[in-house]
Amino acid sequence: MIAAKGRRATMLRYHFPIFHNGETQVDDVGELFRSAELAVQYGARVARDIASDPDCDRGAGTVxxxxxxxxxxxxxxxV
Structure with a gap:
Protein backbone atom coordinates (compact mmCIF):
# COMPACT_ATOMS: atom_id res chain seq x y z
CA MET A 1 0.00 0.00 0.00
CA ILE A 2 1.34 3.42 -0.92
CA ALA A 3 1.09 6.19 1.65
CA ALA A 4 -0.89 9.27 0.67
CA LYS A 5 1.18 12.06 -0.82
CA GLY A 6 2.70 14.19 1.90
CA ARG A 7 2.33 11.52 4.61
CA ARG A 8 5.44 9.96 6.04
CA ALA A 9 5.66 6.38 7.16
CA THR A 10 6.22 6.13 10.90
CA MET A 11 9.81 5.50 11.85
CA LEU A 12 10.40 3.62 15.08
CA ARG A 13 13.63 3.51 17.07
CA TYR A 14 15.31 0.17 17.63
CA HIS A 15 18.38 -0.53 19.75
CA PHE A 16 21.15 -3.06 19.18
CA PRO A 17 22.97 -3.90 22.41
CA ILE A 18 25.81 -6.37 22.03
CA PHE A 19 26.46 -9.15 24.55
CA HIS A 20 30.17 -10.09 24.53
CA ASN A 21 32.27 -12.05 27.03
CA GLY A 22 29.51 -11.94 29.65
CA GLU A 23 29.01 -8.17 29.42
CA THR A 24 26.48 -6.07 27.57
CA GLN A 25 27.52 -3.07 25.49
CA VAL A 26 24.47 -0.80 25.66
CA ASP A 27 23.18 1.00 22.57
CA ASP A 28 21.83 4.31 23.90
CA VAL A 29 21.30 5.87 20.47
CA GLY A 30 19.68 3.17 18.34
CA GLU A 31 18.54 3.48 14.74
CA LEU A 32 15.27 4.42 13.07
CA PHE A 33 13.45 1.89 10.87
CA ARG A 34 10.04 1.70 9.22
CA SER A 35 9.47 -1.88 10.39
CA ALA A 36 10.66 -4.47 12.87
CA GLU A 37 11.65 -6.68 9.94
CA LEU A 38 14.12 -4.05 8.70
CA ALA A 39 15.54 -3.68 12.21
CA VAL A 40 16.01 -7.45 12.48
CA GLN A 41 17.79 -7.48 9.11
CA TYR A 42 20.06 -4.66 10.30
CA GLY A 43 20.89 -6.60 13.48
CA ALA A 44 21.86 -9.61 11.35
CA ARG A 45 24.10 -7.38 9.24
CA VAL A 46 25.81 -6.00 12.38
CA ALA A 47 26.45 -9.58 13.56
CA ARG A 48 27.92 -10.52 10.14
CA ASP A 49 30.14 -7.44 10.20
CA ILE A 50 31.47 -8.33 13.65
CA ALA A 51 32.07 -11.94 12.55
CA SER A 52 33.98 -10.77 9.47
CA ASP A 53 36.59 -9.00 11.63
CA PRO A 54 39.75 -11.17 11.55
CA ASP A 55 40.27 -10.41 15.26
CA CYS A 56 36.77 -11.61 16.17
CA ASP A 57 36.84 -14.04 19.09
CA ARG A 58 34.23 -16.59 18.02
CA GLY A 59 34.40 -18.25 21.43
CA ALA A 60 33.31 -15.09 23.25
CA GLY A 61 29.60 -15.83 22.88
CA THR A 62 28.94 -12.53 21.13
CA VAL A 63 25.28 -11.82 20.35
CA VAL A 79 28.26 -13.95 15.86
Missing amino acids: VIVVDASGAEIARHG
Whole structure:
Protein backbone atom coordinates (compact mmCIF):
# COMPACT_ATOMS: atom_id res chain seq x y z
CA MET A 1 0.00 0.00 0.00
CA ILE A 2 1.34 3.42 -0.92
CA ALA A 3 1.09 6.19 1.65
CA ALA A 4 -0.89 9.27 0.67
CA LYS A 5 1.18 12.06 -0.82
CA GLY A 6 2.70 14.19 1.90
CA ARG A 7 2.33 11.52 4.61
CA ARG A 8 5.44 9.96 6.04
CA ALA A 9 5.66 6.38 7.16
CA THR A 10 6.22 6.13 10.90
CA MET A 11 9.81 5.50 11.85
CA LEU A 12 10.40 3.62 15.08
CA ARG A 13 13.63 3.51 17.07
CA TYR A 14 15.31 0.17 17.63
CA HIS A 15 18.38 -0.53 19.75
CA PHE A 16 21.15 -3.06 19.18
CA PRO A 17 22.97 -3.90 22.41
CA ILE A 18 25.81 -6.37 22.03
CA PHE A 19 26.46 -9.15 24.55
CA HIS A 20 30.17 -10.09 24.53
CA ASN A 21 32.27 -12.05 27.03
CA GLY A 22 29.51 -11.94 29.65
CA GLU A 23 29.01 -8.17 29.42
CA THR A 24 26.48 -6.07 27.57
CA GLN A 25 27.52 -3.07 25.49
CA VAL A 26 24.47 -0.80 25.66
CA ASP A 27 23.18 1.00 22.57
CA ASP A 28 21.83 4.31 23.90
CA VAL A 29 21.30 5.87 20.47
CA GLY A 30 19.68 3.17 18.34
CA GLU A 31 18.54 3.48 14.74
CA LEU A 32 15.27 4.42 13.07
CA PHE A 33 13.45 1.89 10.87
CA ARG A 34 10.04 1.70 9.22
CA SER A 35 9.47 -1.88 10.39
CA ALA A 36 10.66 -4.47 12.87
CA GLU A 37 11.65 -6.68 9.94
CA LEU A 38 14.12 -4.05 8.70
CA ALA A 39 15.54 -3.68 12.21
CA VAL A 40 16.01 -7.45 12.48
CA GLN A 41 17.79 -7.48 9.11
CA TYR A 42 20.06 -4.66 10.30
CA GLY A 43 20.89 -6.60 13.48
CA ALA A 44 21.86 -9.61 11.35
CA ARG A 45 24.10 -7.38 9.24
CA VAL A 46 25.81 -6.00 12.38
CA ALA A 47 26.45 -9.58 13.56
CA ARG A 48 27.92 -10.52 10.14
CA ASP A 49 30.14 -7.44 10.20
CA ILE A 50 31.47 -8.33 13.65
CA ALA A 51 32.07 -11.94 12.55
CA SER A 52 33.98 -10.77 9.47
CA ASP A 53 36.59 -9.00 11.63
CA PRO A 54 39.75 -11.17 11.55
CA ASP A 55 40.27 -10.41 15.26
CA CYS A 56 36.77 -11.61 16.17
CA ASP A 57 36.84 -14.04 19.09
CA ARG A 58 34.23 -16.59 18.02
CA GLY A 59 34.40 -18.25 21.43
CA ALA A 60 33.31 -15.09 23.25
CA GLY A 61 29.60 -15.83 22.88
CA THR A 62 28.94 -12.53 21.13
CA VAL A 63 25.28 -11.82 20.35
CA VAL A 64 23.64 -8.78 18.73
CA ILE A 65 20.24 -8.22 20.33
CA VAL A 66 17.46 -6.29 18.59
CA VAL A 67 15.22 -4.33 20.98
CA ASP A 68 12.12 -2.34 19.99
CA ALA A 69 11.06 1.07 21.30
CA SER A 70 9.14 -0.49 24.20
CA GLY A 71 12.25 -2.38 25.34
CA ALA A 72 11.07 -5.79 24.14
CA GLU A 73 13.67 -8.09 22.61
CA ILE A 74 12.55 -9.04 19.11
CA ALA A 75 15.60 -10.91 17.80
CA ARG A 76 19.06 -12.25 18.61
CA HIS A 77 21.88 -12.82 16.15
CA GLY A 78 24.86 -14.89 17.17
CA VAL A 79 28.26 -13.95 15.86
